Amino acid sequence: MLPVARICVDVPLPHLDRPFDYLVPTALDAAAVPGVRVKVRFAGQLADGFLLERVAESEHGGRLQFLDKVVSPEPVLRPEVAALAREVADRYAGTMSDVLRLAVPPRHAATEKRSPADSPSAPAADEGSPDEGSQGEGSPDEGSQGEAPSGEASPDVPSSAAAPSAGFPPAVPPVSEAGWRRYPAGVALLRALGDGRRPHAVWTALPGEDWPARLAEAAASTLAGGRGALIVVADARDLDRLDAAMAEALGGTGAHVALSAALGPAERYRRFLAAARGHVKVVIGTRAACFAPVADLGLVAVWDDGDDLHAEPRAPYPHARQVLLARAEQAGCGIIVGGFARTAEAQQLVEAGWAIEVAAGRDVVRRHMPQVVTVGEDDQMARDPGAVSARLPTAAWRAARDALLRDAPVLIQVPRRGYIPSVACAECHTPARCPNCSGPLALPSATAPPLCRWCGRVAAAYACPECRSRRLRASVVGARRTAEELARAFPDTPVRTSGRDGVLATVPGEASIVVSTPGAEPVAPGGYGAVLLLDTWALLTRADLRGTEEALRRWLTAAALCRHTGTVVVVADASLAVVQALVRFDPGWLAARELADRRELGFPPVVRMASLTGAPAAVADLLAAAKLPPGAEVLGPVPAADGQERMLVRTGRSGGRALTLALRSAAGLRSARKATDPVRVQVDPLDLL
DNA sequence: TCAATCCGTATC
DNA sequence: ATACGGATTGAC
Numbered sequence: 001m002l003p004v005a006r007i008c009v010d011v012p013l014p015h016l017d018r019p020f021d022y023l024v025p026t027a028l029d030a031a032a033v034p035g036v037r038v039k040v041r042f043a044g045q046l047a048d049g050f051l052l053e054r055v056a057e058s059e060h061g062g063r064l065q066f067l068d069k070v071v072s073p074e075p076v077l078r079p080e081v082a083a084l085a086r087e088v089a090d091r092y093a094g095t096m097s098d099v100l101r102l103a104v105p106p107r108h109a110a111t112e113k114r115s116p117a118d119s120p121s122a123p124a125a126d127e128g129s130p131d132e133g134s135q136g137e138g139s140p141d142e143g144s145q146g147e148a149p150s151g152e153a154s155p156d157v158p159s160s161a162a163a164p165s166a167g168f169p170p171a172v173p174p175v176s177e178a179g180w181r182r183y184p185a186g187v188a189l190l191r192a193l194g195d196g197r198r199p200h201a202v203w204t205a206l207p208g209e210d211w212p213a214r215l216a217e218a219a220a221s222t223l224a225g226g227r228g229a230l231i232v233v234a235d236a237r238d239l240d241r242l243d244a245a246m247a248e249a250l251g252g253t254g255a256h257v258a259l260s261a262a263l264g265p266a267e268r269y270r271r272f273l274a275a276a277r278g279h280v281k282v283v284i285g286t287r288a289a290c291f292a293p294v295a296d297l298g299l300v301a302v303w304d305d306g307d308d309l310h311a312e313p314r315a316p317y318p319h320a321r322q323v324l325l326a327r328a329e330q331a332g333c334g335i336i337v338g339g340f341a342r343t344a345e346a347q348q349l350v351e352a353g354w355a356i357e358v359a360a361g362r363d364v365v366r367r368h369m370p371q372v373v374t375v376g377e378d379d380q381m382a383r384d385p386g387a388v389s390a391r392l393p394t395a396a397w398r399a400a401r402d403a404l405l406r407d408a409p410v411l412i413q414v415p416r417r418g419y420i421p422s423v424a425c426a427e428c429h430t431p432a433r434c435p436n437c438s439g440p441l442a443l444p445s446a447t448a449p450p451l452c453r454w455c456g457r458v459a460a461a462y463a464c465p466e467c468r469s470r471r472l473r474a475s476v477v478g479a480r481r482t483a484e485e486l487a488r489a490f491p492d493t494p495v496r497t498s499g500r501d502g503v504l505a506t507v508p509g510e511a512s513i514v515v516s517t518p519g520a521e522p523v524a525p526g527g528y529g530a531v532l533l534l535d536t537w538a539l540l541t542r543a544d545l546r547g548t549e550e551a552l553r554r555w556l557t558a559a560a561l562c563r564h565t566g567t568v569v570v571v572a573d574a575s576l577a578v579v580q581a582l583v584r585f586d587p588g589w590l591a592a593r594e595l596a597d598r599r600e601l602g603f604p605p606v607v608r609m610a611s612l613t614g615a616p617a618a619v620a621d622l623l624a625a626a627k628l629p630p631g632a633e634v635l636g637p638v639p640a641a642d643g644q645e646r647m648l649v650r651t652g653r654s655g656g657r658a659l660t661l662a663l664r665s666a667a668g669l670r671s672a673r674k675a676t677d678p679v680r681v682q683v684d685p686l687d688l689l
Numbered sequence: 690t691c692a693a694t695c696c697g698t699a700t701c
Numbered sequence: 702a703t704a705c706g707g708a709t710t711g712a713c
Contacts, residue, residue, distance in 0.1 A: 004701095063701085
């Protein structure tokens, strides 16, 4: 074979983030194929690496070392995944080695031996569903930028011209299309997948939609057309549901595997190998599965892309949606970005013309949605004779009572405690933003003037842009007690809770009260008779750019579990756009507004932002070394935890790639001259906004 | 004159 | 990072 092997060496230094060439000794010639793990001598030391490719000759002027050893004959890093890792590293100002650590699970030699590569007898099925997901609180976000089909390849809104043509293929539809008929573009989407085309879809699921079944059908259709599929969800509970639906749609076990971080090393590697060896063509999993070795991809999909858990908390902090967008672009395959809600990033894909909207018409939505009623937060508290509670609005109490009388379960969503205190107008509740840079304001103490969390300026003269009021209030969660009181109001009804300590997957379909924190809502067979959304003020005043988007996402996720004959009660000001979006079940409308707002304020995904955190001197040093693209705007510093500080760099979307490359080479310069105090670089993070 | 040490540089 | 080389310094 070709005498030179190009190796991605596992070294943490940014300036060494490129392939190095080695000679292949005769003894290793057969085993040294692209994708295998190797050991090489690097700067005198033995280092791990991946073999990227074999080439005829090296560009390197000096003498080449020999490959030390092929660790395992198993090609665990396909060329297309290597290319994806390279792309993700560039997008997030990180190194390929960092990304590969996320992408390829650690080798488990015993597992590799137990099921030799040449005997595909090993059952590829996943017995036992992926278990408890103990992924921590997701914190960083991601962002994107967008551009209609353009020359420059930007993974945020990939630049290819695509789009499913709604043709009528000769092929007989191999899988049930019934579930997708409610969406005008749904059937065309399935057929495009079956026909080997590359549809780009932003899918807004109908209330009550059995989304795992729909995604399983999309995968089945892709598989029937001879291509593989990859579906990523946010947490273990969603993965369990999808796993069951896949088993049904693909005819039992054996056709797919589920990958999650919660699996042990042996099982995780076993399932990974099943995919790498091509024993299965369909992979489902949580965020790390974005890099799963699925050959001949026809479809990638992400469900509920607004969930924070899709953001990887380890460097370089990639977001599953962005990784899959890049992957779809590189593989030339279809993609579905789905959810009950819609993120600004997904909206951007639609508005750029890169993706088509797969959403039901308004009349169909109305037919399938529960009634949604709003109650002002200070409104009529229940004075009904039967109501023990003095804090529960009458309408909420009535909706719950009616559902229970019909022997249906009632879901009560209450926010979890622990939101960052943020500041809003005391009169009209408009979130307070910095007059200088539009960052969120904070109140350092009860008496101090508001301070911008981005640029650090004191906004002493702040007045609300909506109502001119100068009074501010920090949001306070009054939470949970409301739910307890409600439970007391219905003494004979069983009460269950689902949340941080103890997440319920399902509850029985009979009369009961289920108190849940957002994201932990159990599914009830037949749906809930009523869903109460309480203490919404806490959600709406998060010190977070995505505050309203996140609030709607959480409400819709809960409301989607309500039967269409039931009632959803939201305790919030009906004049707020986010509340209107819930009342109409119209996340696309809110996402469009949200995206327009961000465009105006200069937030991701319309611009690219990088956050640099570290010791003040180190951050300044990195910034000084970075050749920022023209027009880049530097904000800060603002104090961060542990005496560190944080600077933000904002640039237009066309400067995004230049920004990340500049930061990476600046980090390279620093590491080359032994500047050891670390600076954390995050691109489009969610947490600070 | 030689060795111990300090920088600077490259790592296939 | 870590290893090497060439210059620098200090002591015999």
